[in-house]
Amino acid sequence: MEGPLIDDTRRLDDEDTYDAEQQVAQQSRAIAERLLAQENERNTVVEVYRDAWRDFYNWEPEPCSSLIRSLAPAHIEWDEVTAVPLDIPAESMVVDEVVTSLFRVFDLERDRLTVLDEEFIRTPDFAPHPKYEACTPTMHIIKSDEETDWLRFITYAGDPGFAEQDLLRDHKRYNWQDGIRDPDADLIGLEAIHRLEGRSLSYDTVDAHSVLPRLLGHNGLIWRMSHRDLWHWPELPELLHVPLDDHTLKTQVNEYVDKICPHMGCLNNLCFPHKEVTEPFFGNNVHVNSQVLKQKVQTPCGDMCCVMDRDIIGMPSMAEMQLIQDILSLLPDETPCILASIVRLPCYQVYMQRCQLFPDYSIKPVRQPNLVPLISHFNDEGETQAAGIDFCYHQGPCGTQCPCYKAKMHCKRNCRCSEKCQLRAKGCKCQKPEICKNTERCPCRKALRECDPEMCGPSKLRKKGRRHQCPNTHLQQATYPQLIVKNGQHGQGTFANVDIGKDTVIGEYIAELFPNELSHFLHALFTHRHLNYTFNVNVRDVLDAAWVGNETRYMNHAKGKAENITAHMKWVDGELRIAFSSTKRIKKGNELLFDYGTEYWKDHEQEP
Numbered sequence: 001m002e003g004p005l006i007d008d009t010r011r012l013d014d015e016d017t018y019d020a021e022q023q024v025a026q027q028s029r030a031i032a033e034r035l036l037a038q039e040n041e042r043n044t045v046v047e048v049y050r051d052a053w054r055d056f057y058n059w060e061p062e063p064c065s066s067l068i069r070s071l072a073p074a075h076i077e078w079d080e081v082t083a084v085p086l087d088i089p090a091e092s093m094v095v096d097e098v099v100t101s102l103f104r105v106f107d108l109e110r111d112r113l114t115v116l117d118e119e120f121i122r123t124p125d126f127a128p129h130p131k132y133e134a135c136t137p138t139m140h141i142i143k144s145d146e147e148t149d150w151l152r153f154i155t156y157a158g159d160p161g162f163a164e165q166d167l168l169r170d171h172k173r174y175n176w177q178d179g180i181r182d183p184d185a186d187l188i189g190l191e192a193i194h195r196l197e198g199r200s201l202s203y204d205t206v207d208a209h210s211v212l213p214r215l216l217g218h219n220g221l222i223w224r225m226s227h228r229d230l231w232h233w234p235e236l237p238e239l240l241h242v243p244l245d246d247h248t249l250k251t252q253v254n255e256y257v258d259k260i261c262p263h264m265g266c267l268n269n270l271c272f273p274h275k276e277v278t279e280p281f282f283g284n285n286v287h288v289n290s291q292v293l294k295q296k297v298q299t300p301c302g303d304m305c306c307v308m309d310r311d312i313i314g315m316p317s318m319a320e321m322q323l324i325q326d327i328l329s330l331l332p333d334e335t336p337c338i339l340a341s342i343v344r345l346p347c348y349q350v351y352m353q354r355c356q357l358f359p360d361y362s363i364k365p366v367r368q369p370n371l372v373p374l375i376s377h378f379n380d381e382g383e384t385q386a387a388g389i390d391f392c393y394h395q396g397p398c399g400t401q402c403p404c405y406k407a408k409m410h411c412k413r414n415c416r417c418s419e420k421c422q423l424r425a426k427g428c429k430c431q432k433p434e435i436c437k438n439t440e441r442c443p444c445r446k447a448l449r450e451c452d453p454e455m456c457g458p459s460k461l462r463k464k465g466r467r468h469q470c471p472n473t474h475l476q477q478a479t480y481p482q483l484i485v486k487n488g489q490h491g492q493g494t495f496a497n498v499d500i501g502k503d504t505v506i507g508e509y510i511a512e513l514f515p516n517e518l519s520h521f522l523h524a525l526f527t528h529r530h531l532n533y534t535f536n537v538n539v540r541d542v543l544d545a546a547w548v549g550n551e552t553r554y555m556n557h558a559k560g561k562a563e564n565i566t567a568h569m570k571w572v573d574g575e576l577r578i579a580f581s582s583t584k585r586i587k588k589g590n591e592l593l594f595d596y597g598t599e600y601w602k603d604h605e606q607e608p
Contacts, residue, residue, distance in 0.1 A: 042209045044199060045192075049211055052192040056184065059233065130491035133531065136548045139478070141577075142272040143513045144544075146521070149173055155525060162528045170520065187231060189213050189221050249326035249343075262391065263414045263573065273513070286332040289360045290351065293335050301337035306351035316349050324353045332358065391415045391574070398423045412574035413454060427455030436472040445472055449571040474505040475572050475579055481506055483551040483592070493591045494555045500586040506565065507552045509535055509578040511545035518542075532600065537569075537576050552580055557600075558593030565594035 146152060151171035156162040168174075189212045196206055203215050203222075213221045261271030297307050304310075316324065323343050328350075331339060336354065340347040392403045393416045402423065404411045410425040411417050417424075428436065428443045428451060436442045436451055444451045451457075451470040474480070481504065482497040500506060511533065514522060519534075522544050526532040533545040533553055545553035555565065564586050570579050580594065 038209075041201065041205060042211065044201065045196060045206055045209050045211045048195045048199070049189070049192045052188050052195060056188050056191070056233065060184070130487060131531075132492055133529065133546065135545070135553065137550060138272075138510055138548050139550065140266075140272055141510055141513050141543070142548050143274065144518075146514060146518055148515065148517045150175060156528055159528065163524065167521070167524060183228075186213070186221060186225060187233060190225050190230075191233070193221075249323055250329060253330065262416075286358045286363050288333040289363055290355045290358065291360060293333070293354075294351065296335055297337055301340065301347050304340075304346035304348055306336045306348045308348070310348065313348065313352075314346070316345060316353070320345055320349070321353065324350055325357065328354055328357060392417060397421065409574060413452065414573065425449070425452070425455065427452050427457075429458065430456065430470075431458050433469050433471055436470045442472065447571070448569055450474070450476055452573075475508055475570055475577055478508075479505075480508075483507065485551055485554045488554070488556050488591050489558075489593075490556045492554045494551050495591050496586045496588055499588050500582050502582055502585050504582045506580050506582055506592065507550065509543060509545070509552050509567070509580065510548070510550040511535065511543035511553065512548050513537075514542050514544055516540055516542055535567075535578060536599075537578065541576075543578070555580075555592050555594055557596045559595050563593055563595050564590070565592045567594060 149172045151167070151173070152175045154164050154167060157164050192212060193203070193206065193215065206212060207215050215221045217223070259269050261269070261274050263271065263274055266274065294306055297305065300307050320343075324339075324345065327339050327343050332354075336347050336351040340350045343350070391412060391414045392398065394402060398405060398411060398415075398417045398421050400406075402411070402417075404415065404423055411421050411423040412425075415421070415424075430436050430442055430451075436445065436456075439445045442451075444456060451472045453470065453473065453476075456470060481500050483506065484495050484497045485492055486495060487493065488495070496506075516536075516539065519542055522534055522542065525546070526534065526544075529546075531546070533549070535543040535545075537543055558564075564582060564584050565580050566583050567578055567580055570577050580592075586592065
């Protein structure tokens with residue numbers, strides 16, 4: 001009986017092996033069919049896109065020519081010539097001699113010939129203006145759009161002696177070739193979408209193949225085309241009516257979060273100094289019980305406040321419930337009064353919804369890591385060569401993985417962490433404003449840092465909601481004496497327009513902020529023009545006031561007794577900024593001069 005049992009076992013093993021092989025074969029065929037279908041879909045998208053491209057450029061030349069012809073003025077016939085140039089012999093022009101002549105010109109708007117009587121007065125010769133380049137005045141540092149691999153344009157192309165070929169070799173891509181969006185390509189892409197829609201290909205499927213520009217979402221092709229007038233291409237139907245985005249509160253906040261700068265020195269849209277795209281709001285975890293939040297409300301926000309007793313309770317609609325859920329996902333530990341003012345709904349409804357979403361038994365208190373022994377010396381407390389960051393925006397409390405901690409920087413007011421974060425600078429506790437003028441007595445001044453109006457000063461003032469009136473906030477308040485620019489010792493210079501006392505902050509060096517990797521690019525430019533406005537900030541950044549700046553860019557060089565201005569670094573909200581202060585009393589009308597330093601003269605001619 002043993003033999004048949006062994007045979008049956010082998011038969012069962014063979015059947016299992018056969019079934020496994022069949023299953024693998026079926027899976028392989030399914031994968032092959034799916035890959036073939038995807039390849040066919042991609043080929044279809046490419047074919048339709050190519051056909052739309054060809055059809056557009058077969059149609060485009062004639063309407064373009066017709067449009068250009070329509071802009072030409074109507075043919076005008078008149079007996080007189082359009083304009084008669086003046087021909088005045090040079091020897092007839094003497095000082096203060098007035099020469100009168102008639103100048104005929106045809107007025108296209110009024111369709112008539114106009115005779116102008118002009119006078120030319122020759123003035124005495126005057127000295128030429130000192131060498132200068134146009135500079136856009138600004139009050140804020142502007143972060144440059146230049147990148148290490150991209151070249152926007154060749155600034156001094158064609159100038160004798162400028163090594164433009166070397167500049168081109170230093171960059172891998174050029175904006176005039178790769179960085180410009182072709183509006184014709186958007187029209188062609190939109191027509192290709194319509195044609196693919198007729199072949200039952202969804203927008204997600206088309207996006208997955210990455211042949212056309214991205215279709216859906218914010219700044220996608222359909223979103224962009226919905227914000228512009230379409231050219232009347234006969235093949236192009238009406239614009240697609242598709243949902244451009246999810247219009248919940250959370251998605252709307254994240255759609256515009258990179259348009260508003262959270263830095264306390266800016267708080268405006270499309271900020272120039274901080275151009276990095278801000279990470280979206282993740283939604284914080286809940287750490288505070290609802291009952292504790294209710295106890296924090298000291299004054300009711302109104303008749304519908306959560307702390308008020310009420311007999312009748314109205315329920316929110318489905319749309320209002322979604323709105324409350326969205327705001328709670330962004331700010332779960334904020335008081336119901338504040339959240340109610342944001343969503344414009346009754347406070348008690350926000351509180352009730354929070355209690356349902358986050359029951360007290362499910363809320364765990366936050367556990368702060370003990371970082372105090374690890375932050376005894378950070379770079380923003382005296383070391384001015386450190387490269388700072390804009391702000392941290394990670395989930396959870398700050399720990400050893402926080403970008404601020406890794407950079408050995410204190411968290412700032414514009415960071416998204418809690419106000420009680422251990423990485424935040426504590427500020428000074430100076431009892432009187434006069435103490436903040438003393439470098440040795442004020443911890444902030446000693447750390448080369450301007451005082452924080454929200455963190456510094458006596459605690460009793462902060463409890464009363466009053467701020468410390470501190471003299472160590474010149475750069476934050478931009479309180480400087482008036483300066484003027486006129487001809488100085490070497491070209492143009494900066495002069496005091498009022499009397500300036502000793503140790504007075506007279507201004508900040510405002511310029512364009514470049515990454516230090518582009519220092520060779522800036523070096524090529526200022527070497528060619530023989531004018532250097534660069535100022536090294538730290539190991540990461542360099543300022544260049546060649547094209548944007550303020551009055552301080554015109555200050556000339558001097559050493560010894562002639563020097564009356566000194567430059568020094570200041571930390572302001574976690575940023576290193578360059579301030580200028582007077583080293584002596586300066587009378588109105590005197591020129592402001594400071595020592596450029598030995599590094600400046602390494603790339604220049606002999607020091608004056």
